[in-house]
Amino acid sequence: MNDILRIAIQKSGRLSEDSLKLIKECGIRFDNGGGKLKTAATNFPAEILFLRDDDIPGYVEDGVAHLGIVGENVSEESDRDVDTVHKLGFSKCRLSIGVLREQEYHGVKDLDGKSIATTYPRLLDKYLKEHNVTAQIHEISGSVEIAPSIGLADAVCDIVSSGSTLLSNGLKEVETIFRSEAVMIASKHLSPGQQELLDQLLFRIKSVQVAKN
């Protein structure tokens, strides 16, 4: 069997350390020194690709990578045609709507006619439609939380973990629209050999998770 699994993980960011740790805890050894973009495992038929998290779902959909570790928020927002094969239990966070603290808020209908700044337009749009709310979505690429205080939007929709970023920007969390954690995603076009390798890897991941609980 000459199959190899190419696993994409985040190069540098909140997912990187736990992704590497998980792979190592599965007994897979590799050299990741020198800021390389790709490295081969020495004791398992796998290669690790180090990418920006936003690029991972697309690489997995295209089959350039066979597996990826990414936040469910990023995978869902990308709307790529991939399988979510396992929840990994780290990088837990939520995608929430926040409004200025002094603004009265009674429920999601209060967002009707408002503008909301976000880097997650697709997930936000889905949520608003499900709740029959018509709001204007302002897609911006970063520093979302500052938008209401500078008059760019009435509300924000962004990732929240401790809540301190919202707080320090004078915002309060009013709706949680999506709960996320790191997930393993897989290409829909694995060969039988790659599927077998994935099953082995998932067995190891589940064993690591059981051992921790």
Ligand code: PRT
């Ligand atoms: O460079 P690259 O594109 O790869 O990375 P990135 O900067 O896009 O992502 P990164 O590393 O910041 O986050 C990767 C993933 O970690 C996200 O997609 C989430 O799944 C998850 N995660 C967990 C978080 C947070 N917690 C988090 N707190 N992602 C972002 N944040 C940010 C949030 O955007 C906000 O600015 O932290 C701030 C809020 O945190 P609190 O604790 O103040 O509420």
Ligand code: ZN
């Ligand atoms: Zn990113």
